[in-house]
Amino acid sequence: MRLPHTEVARRSPRRLGLGLAITGVVLSLGGCGLAGAQGKLSDGYLPEGATEGADRVRSLWLGSWIAALAVGGLVWGLTIWCMVAYKRKATDPPLPVQLKYNVPMEILYTIVPIFMIGVLFYYTDRDERALTDTATPPDVVVNVVGKQWSWDFNYVTGNAHEAGTQAQLTGKPGVEATLPTLYIPVNKRVEFQLTANDVIHSFWVPAFLQKLDMIPGRVNTFQVVPTREGTYAGKCAELCGAYHSRMLFNLKVVSQADYDKHIADLKAAGNEGLLGPANLRTPIIPQDKNLLSTEGN
Known part of the structure; x- marks a missing residue:
């Protein structure tokens, strides 16, 4: 049944108003969610x-x-x-x-x-x-190794290492504590030397507001000076296979004393030395002779 023209005309403004109202609510809710997750409008919704x-x-x-x-x-x-x-x-010609x-x-x-x-x-x-300037000598050098689907951390300066395993995401509280955790000291210049064991990965800590790819056969480097202590989420930002979403890690920015204690704890647990490149699919060509060592595993 066709509605009279007047009825259609009467309903159109109401439908338009309803559509605009729904759009406004959706945008408002989306903006609130974004602001809560990422930051303030004055910061461009970026993380702190x-x-x-x-x-x-x-x-x-x-x-x-x-x-x-x-x-x-x-x-x-x-x-x-x-x-x-x-x-x-109305008086204009049909064509301009x-x-x-x-x-x-x-x-x-x-x-x-x-x-x-x-x-x-x-x-x-x-x-x-x-x-990306790495001309300034760093206080701490860490070799981060990406692998399907976890992370290894070589503390080059501290001559210790930690091997990570794939995250088991159960959906229950406390999973974060089981993730591989990288420690760096606050207010110190830290150089990350990034390598990959198998496929292309990407080292991303959103709170750094920068990330860098990890490519087999290459050593990519960048430096940061962390200014705030705390625990920050890290992840792989390059689709790297079936369990890419589980390639997570924690990054702890701690005091120098806590950093030194963590290195000492690793050595006490038998993790002294650095993980070597023996299991790499592609040989790594280090830019720094101190980057990798065949000591350890």
Whole structure:
């Protein structure tokens, strides 16, 4: 049965209003969830950074969004203005008058985007170079080895190691305590030397606001200076097989005394020395002769 035109017209605004209300609720709930999980709006919903380099990442992130919103607002504003100012009138011909190209305008909207991309590239490259710079001698060197589907930690400076096993996610409280746990001292420059045993993995601690791939046959490095003590979640950020989602670890930023105690505990448990590359599918070419040792397992 077809509704009268007046009935359809009466219901349309109500349906539109209901749709807008539902959309608003969904966006509000989504925003609340995002804010609670990631951070505040003023931080661009990023996690609270735990390293010196986090502020640099946050500034680049916020600056990029501000520029994008400004450009988007300008484009939408001009679009709406054109829609209103040049709205077709009943007296207008059925087809618009065909105009020739406006060469200055063509040049303008070709050069401006190139300029915008150039500025974004400059600041991104500047910050990326700073974040990946390893010229400063580190206080602590840790070789993190990714494997299907867990992590091994070689404390190169402390001459100790810890081998991880795959996480058993039972859904019950306390699973976090069973994950491989990496210890680093607060306010010390820590260099991570990243290697992989089998396939490509990615070392990611969200609180660092940066991550780096782990590629078989390569040693990728980056440095951080952790500024806040605490326990932070870590994970693999590269799809690496069936149990990729279980490739989790903890990272503890502790005092120097607690870090030294952990190294001593590892040695007392028989984990003195470093895990060697004997089980690697692809030979590793260390960039540092102290990176890996054949001592230990």
